[in-house]
Amino acid sequence: MLPKSTLAAIVVASLSAGCAVGPDYVRPEIALPAQFQGQARTDQAQEAQTPARADLVTWWSAFGDPQLTRLVALALEQNLDLAQASARVTQARAGLGAADAALRPSGAVSAQAARAHQSVQTPLGQVLNSVPGFDRDGSAYEANLGGSWELDLFGSLGRGREAAAAELQSSQAGALATRLAVAAQTADIYIMIRGLQARLTVARQQVRTQEDLLAKVRLLSSKGLAPEFQAQQTEGALAQAKAALPVLESSLDTAMNAVDVILGTPPGTHRSELVAPGEIPATPTGIAKGSPSDLLRRRPDLIVAERRLAAANARIGAAVSEYYPKLSLSGLVGSATTVSNSNLFSGGAAQATGVLGLRWRLFDFGRINAQIEQAKGQEAETLAAYRLAALKATEDVENSLSAYTRRQEQVTVLTAGVESLSRARASSVSAYQKGVVSMIEVLRADETLLQATDARVQAQLEFARSAVATFKALGGGWESAPVPVQAKS
Numbered sequence: 001m002l003p004k005s006t007l008a009a010i011v012v013a014s015l016s017a018g019c020a021v022g023p024d025y026v027r028p029e030i031a032l033p034a035q036f037q038g039q040a041r042t043d044q045a046q047e048a049q050t051p052a053r054a055d056l057v058t059w060w061s062a063f064g065d066p067q068l069t070r071l072v073a074l075a076l077e078q079n080l081d082l083a084q085a086s087a088r089v090t091q092a093r094a095g096l097g098a099a100d101a102a103l104r105p106s107g108a109v110s111a112q113a114a115r116a117h118q119s120v121q122t123p124l125g126q127v128l129n130s131v132p133g134f135d136r137d138g139s140a141y142e143a144n145l146g147g148s149w150e151l152d153l154f155g156s157l158g159r160g161r162e163a164a165a166a167e168l169q170s171s172q173a174g175a176l177a178t179r180l181a182v183a184a185q186t187a188d189i190y191i192m193i194r195g196l197q198a199r200l201t202v203a204r205q206q207v208r209t210q211e212d213l214l215a216k217v218r219l220l221s222s223k224g225l226a227p228e229f230q231a232q233q234t235e236g237a238l239a240q241a242k243a244a245l246p247v248l249e250s251s252l253d254t255a256m257n258a259v260d261v262i263l264g265t266p267p268g269t270h271r272s273e274l275v276a277p278g279e280i281p282a283t284p285t286g287i288a289k290g291s292p293s294d295l296l297r298r299r300p301d302l303i304v305a306e307r308r309l310a311a312a313n314a315r316i317g318a319a320v321s322e323y324y325p326k327l328s329l330s331g332l333v334g335s336a337t338t339v340s341n342s343n344l345f346s347g348g349a350a351q352a353t354g355v356l357g358l359r360w361r362l363f364d365f366g367r368i369n370a371q372i373e374q375a376k377g378q379e380a381e382t383l384a385a386y387r388l389a390a391l392k393a394t395e396d397v398e399n400s401l402s403a404y405t406r407r408q409e410q411v412t413v414l415t416a417g418v419e420s421l422s423r424a425r426a427s428s429v430s431a432y433q434k435g436v437v438s439m440i441e442v443l444r445a446d447e448t449l450l451q452a453t454d455a456r457v458q459a460q461l462e463f464a465r466s467a468v469a470t471f472k473a474l475g476g477g478w479e480s481a482p483v484p485v486q487a488k489s
Contacts, residue, residue, distance in 0.1 A: 020155025021324065022317020025162075025310045028383060030390045032292035038401025056298070056476035060187050062284035063464070067273070068190050071259065075186040078264035082182055085175035092164075092171035099164035102157050105149035110334075114140040141344050144334030144351075151328065156321035159314045166311035170304045176478050177300035182262065184472040188465055189258050190274075190281075195461030196252040197277035202454045203244050209450060210238035213443040220440075237447075280457070283464045287404060287471065295393050298475030302393055305386040312379040319375040322368045325360035393473070400470040407463035414456040421449040 055062065060072045076082065118136045120129040128134050152158055214234045221231045256274060257267040296302055335349040343349065361368060425445040431437045471477070 020158045020317055020321075022155070022159060022320040023313060025313040027306065028309070028386070030296065030387060032295075032390065032394060035291060036394075036397055036401055038398055038405060056471065056474060057479050059284075059471040059476040060183060062286075063187070063281035063467075064284075065190075065278075065281040067278070068187060068281055071190055071263070071270075072183050072186045075182050075263050076179060079182045079262060080264050081178050082175070083264075085171075085178040089168070089171045089175050092168040096161070096164040096168045099157070099161040102150070103152055103161060105147055107145065107147040109143075109145055111143040112141075116140075138338060140336070140338045142334065142336040143344060144332050144336075146330070146332040146334075148328060148330035150326060153327060154321045154324040156318055156326065159317035159321065162314035163311040163318065166307045166314060170307035170311065173300040173303035173307060177304060180300060180472055180475065180477040183477045184468050186259070186262050187468045189255050189262065191461065191464045191468065193252065193255045193259065193274055194278050194280045195457060195464075196248055196255060198280060198457045198461075199454060200245070200248045200252065201277060202450055202457060203241065203248055206241045206447065206450045206454070207238070207245070209443055209446045210234065210241045213440065213447065214238050216438075216440050216443065280460050280464055283408075283460075283467045287401075287467060287474070290474065292394050292397070295397065295475060296390065299393050300475065300478070302386070302389055305382075305389040309379070309382045309386050312375070312382040316372065316375040316379055319368070319372045322361055322371065323365065325358055328357040328359075330355045330357060396473040397470070400466065400473040403466040404463070404470050407459060407466045410459045411456065411463050414452065414459050418449070418452050418456050421445070421452050425449050 061069050063069075116138050118128060118138065119125045120136065125136075129136075150157065214231065217231045217234045221228055256271050259274065260267045260269045260271070263270065290298070296306070330353075332351070332353040334351055335344045335346075336351055337344055337346075337349040425442070425448075428437060428442045428445040432439060432442045
């Protein structure tokens with residue numbers, strides 16, 4: 001046993017050190033540009049537009065579609081991926097609670113009563129049996145209150161608590177990332193449904209136009225006024241138009257089922273609400289808000305990566321603390337007796353113990369060095385992952401903004417084309433009524449107009465989807481605020 005003077009010296013030295021060892025965490029600086037490349041193009045494209053600017057927190061409401069807003073709200077309430085993320089947060093919170101408890105004293109109450117019948121054939125029994133008045137039957141009674149406390153003089157437990165707090169924050173941010181993904185996926189699927197319904201409407205019109213055209217060509221062919229190959233070409237075009245219907249219908253069924261699954265319900269549950277065709281939601285403006293540096297605050301996946309880095313940094317300190325001794329205090333007060341007719345709580349039965357414990361891995365520094373190097377390696381890996389995540393997030397935004405502006409340009413061009421073809425179709429109808437052209441020319445104008453209309457619908461669909469992708473890339477969908485759980489120093 002160490003002399004009291006030595007123990008006192010250790011305690012004094014420890015208390016004078018009295019701080020957590022290892023590196024204190026400092027959020028790393030990430031080199032990011034001052035502005036997104038696609039931001040200027042987006043602002044220019046939206047200068048002439050007057051719709052209200054989108055709110056990143058509830059960006060789905062900016063589409064102006066009540067059914068879309070309702071479905072997103074329902075998904076955020078019922079989605080099973082979110083339920084799993086919430087369960088992970090609960091687990092991480094329990095881990096933080098355990099780390100908090102390790103910093104505080106612990107206590108326990110114990111009590112026992114025992115009855116024994118001693119053998120006289122064992123060496124001990126033979127000795128006891130030779131004592132006059134020996135009773136082979138005996139009882140023992142004991143009741144104690146014990147407590148212990150590990151003194152966190154060098155911050156081992158504190159660093160563990162920091163790591164647990166960072167992991168909890170990471171789980172909370174992960175739940176937010178899941179929330180964003182669910183909202184974006186719900187909106188994307190809903191927009192897909194409306195786009196597919198619009199394309200099906202156009203495709204069915206194309207089939208009817210081709211059928212009318214085929215009937216006219218066959219009539220002319222039967223009278224020798226049109227070659228046979230013209231009828232055959234028209235039949236092929238009709239078959240091609242009809243073949244597009246099953247593909248679009250299958251895609252629509254798939255999207256309908258996907259909506260139910262993301263809402264946490266069996267496929268078919270909400271089909272009746274969506275079966276009536278609706279308009280593709282109007283794509284909002286005012287998307288390109290903020291700067292690349294704002295992503296570090298807004299995007300939950302970057303918060304996850306940064307909090308994991310903080311946890312890895314804290315684990316370095318926990319590993320370094322193994323160089324130093326660990327002191328603990330423990331004590332026990334209680335009563336014990338083996339006499340059945342005595343009072344368990346009498347003065348003679350009282351017992352007490354106090355212990356100052358010391359644990360020091362004095363000859364295990366080689367293993368401690370390896371553990372520290374491992375922790376530093378994990379921290380370096382996590383730092384690289386954080387920096388890479390920031391770069392990929394910036395890339396994600398740039399790609400989304402590029403797609404958004406290019407799709408907007410495509411919609412503008414195709415809209416102008418449809419308007420021109422509509423005028424051309426009206427002119428062909430007028431010419432037909434005057435007997436200048438045949439009905440075939442009118443039907444061909446219809447066919448061309450419908451093809452351009454389908455292309456515009458596809459562009460509108462992709463434009464709206466690119467807006468959803470941009471909102472998601474910018475981290476929209478939650479109220480940015482400081483993470484509520486703070487690590488203790």
